[in-house]
Amino acid sequence: MNIIEKRKGQLKGFGIILLFIGVAALVGGILMIALGSSNPWMIIGGIIVGVLGLAGVIVGIIFTWVSSAVKATHGSIAEENLAIGTVNIHKCENCGAQVEEGVQICKKCEENLKP
Numbered sequence: 001m002n003i004i005e006k007r008k009g010q011l012k013g014f015g016i017i018l019l020f021i022g023v024a025a026l027v028g029g030i031l032m033i034a035l036g037s038s039n040p041w042m043i044i045g046g047i048i049v050g051v052l053g054l055a056g057v058i059v060g061i062i063f064t065w066v067s068s069a070v071k072a073t074h075g076s077i078a079e080e081n082l083a084i085g086t087v088n089i090h091k092c093e094n095c096g097a098q099v100e101e102g103v104q105i106c107k108k109c110e111e112n113l114k115p
């Protein structure tokens with residue numbers, strides 16, 4: 001598992017946890033408002049908890065959605081980025097030695113490298 005895959009998994013896990021906490025807080029807030037209809041402090045507390053819960057749900061959805069979006073483009077963007085990391089190292093066609101990008105002549109066998 002590479003770093004991109006790992007980060008994606010962490011992001012999705014965090015998003016789902018946040019989503020669950022948000023839903024629980026939202027339900028808790030609504031219950032506080034419903035049960036404490038005679039107590040203004042319960043209503044205020046319920047609104048605060050409910051708004052925080054709603055924010056948690058939204059952020060959780062964004063996190064989960066973003067991690068899914070990254071997964072959806074895995075074949076194009078993620079693979080391309082991985083390829084860029086490896087493309088920087090070229091192999092000499094003559095001796096197979098690793099040569100850095102932009103180097104014209106192989107350090108090992110002095111073969112003239114094509115760009």
Ligand SMILES: [Zn+2]
Nearest residue numbers: 092095106109
């Ligand atoms: Zn060479």
